[in-house]
Amino acid sequence: MNQIFSALSDPTRRAILTLLRQGEKSAGELAEPFHISKPSISHHLQTLKAAGLVLDDRRGQQIFYSLNTTVFQDVLSWMLEMTDRGESRQVSREEDNQ
Amino acid sequence: MNQIFSALSDPTRRAILTLLRQGEKSAGELAEPFHISKPSISHHLQTLKAAGLVLDDRRGQQIFYSLNTTVFQDVLSWMLEMTDRGESRQVSREEDNQ
DNA sequence: CTAATAATTAGATGATTGTCTAACTATCTA
DNA sequence: TAGATAGTTAGACAATCATCTAATTATTAG
Numbered sequence: 058m059n060q061i062f063s064a065l066s067d068p069t070r071r072a073i074l075t076l077l078r079q080g081e082k083s084a085g086e087l088a089e090p091f092h093i094s095k096p097s098i099s100h101h102l103q104t105l106k107a108a109g110l111v112l113d114d115r116r117g118q119q120i121f122y123s124l125n126t127t128v129f130q131d132v133l134s135w136m137l138e139m140t141d142r143g144e145s146r147q148v149s150r151e152e153d154n155q
Numbered sequence: 156m157n158q159i160f161s162a163l164s165d166p167t168r169r170a171i172l173t174l175l176r177q178g179e180k181s182a183g184e185l186a187e188p189f190h191i192s193k194p195s196i197s198h199h200l201q202t203l204k205a206a207g208l209v210l211d212d213r214r215g216q217q218i219f220y221s222l223n224t225t226v227f228q229d230v231l232s233w234m235l236e237m238t239d240r241g242e243s244r245q246v247s248r249e250e251d252n253q
Numbered sequence: 254c255t256a257a258t259a260a261t262t263a264g265a266t267g268a269t270t271g272t273c274t275a276a277c278t279a280t281c282t283a
Numbered sequence: 284t285a286g287a288t289a290g291t292t293a294g295a296c297a298a299t300c301a302t303c304t305a306a307t308t309a310t311t312a313g
Contacts, residue, residue, distance in 0.1 A: 059166050066164030067301080068157050074237060084260055097302050099261055118259045118310045126238045133234045139172060140224045140231065165271080182290055195272055197291055216280045216289045 061132055064108035069093065070101050074110065074124065081114070081123035159230055162206035167191065168199050172208065172222065179212070179221035 064070055073087055088098040102122060105111045109128040114121045162168055171185055186196040200220060203209045207226040212219045 058169075062160075062164045062169065066160045069301085071160065078237065078239075085258095088260095093301085094303060095259090096261070096263095096304080100301080103261085115260095115309085120260065124237065129234055129237050133231070133238065136227055136231045136234060139176065139222065140227050141176075167271085183288095186290095191271090192273060193289090194274080194291070194293095198271080201291085213279090213290095218290065 058131065058135065060108045061110065061128060064104050064110055065132070067101070067104075069098075070105055073098070073101060073105065077111065077122060077124045081121045083119040083121050085119065087122060156229065156233065158206045159208065159226060162202050162208055163230070165199070165202075167196075168203055171196070171199060171203065171220075175209065175220060175222045179219045181217040181219050183217065185220060 069091060072091070076082060076087060076090065084099060084102060085095070087102070088095045091098060102111065102113070105122075106113055109125055111122045112125045114123070163172075167189060170189070174180060174185060174188065182197060182200060183193070185200070186193045189196060200209065200211070203220075204211055207223055209220045210223045212221070
């Protein structure tokens with residue numbers, strides 16, 4: 058959990074995740090919009106990957122990254138517990154727990 | 156938004172928030188469970204307060220801290236948007252690309 | 254095999270961060 | 284007013300972090 062929150066604490070990494078909402082993208086495509094070097098973006102991607110927030114898939118020379126939504130569920134649960142104030146909570150209104 | 160995620164990135168601060176789920180607590184009460192100095196906890200509390208995650212209320216010599224759930228809603232929304240994969244809702248473009 | 258492209262790894266560096274002790278402010282009570 | 288208690292602020296320091304350039308790995312095309 059700590060790894061996840063640490064990964065989410067950087068604005069560039071959150072922006073990368075936002076980009077990935079459009080669908081999978083190669084490391085190069087992810088680097089373009091930013092004014093930081095490609096190695097730096099690569100490093101951020103490793104951080105996100107280590108946290109389980111993204112998945113990677115090499116196809117030829119490119120490595121495609123995509124969101125791993127299951128891990129976001131963990132954070133969502135944590136956040137929901139916070140707003141619930143600790144009462145034993147039933148899976149509220151959205152029971153779409155995939 | 157950055158301030159919020161930064162505040163959430165530290166394990167001690169998250170533990171403080173978890174403690175506050177039981178209800179408001181004084182700075183001293185919050186410091187007890189940790190083997191960290193009181194000034195350090197105080198500093199963490201300032202960080203949480205600046206992020207809007209907690210509210211403070213001085214009563215006599217003590218200052219009571221409590222969860223500010225409205226701010227958690229912001230993070231929840233962000234997380235939900237991530238799992239939504241970008242359909243329909245406007246992506247509140249938090250930050251930058253730099 | 255060689256060159257080119259995509260991406261990562263390595264090593265260095267300046268900035269930020271979490272922690273500490275010491276000193277200070279605020280409040281209550283005798 | 285003095286002393287005690289609760290908490291914060293100040294200053295220092297080591298560890299972590301985001302970033303860079305240079306070098307390296309992986310893959311494809313000629």
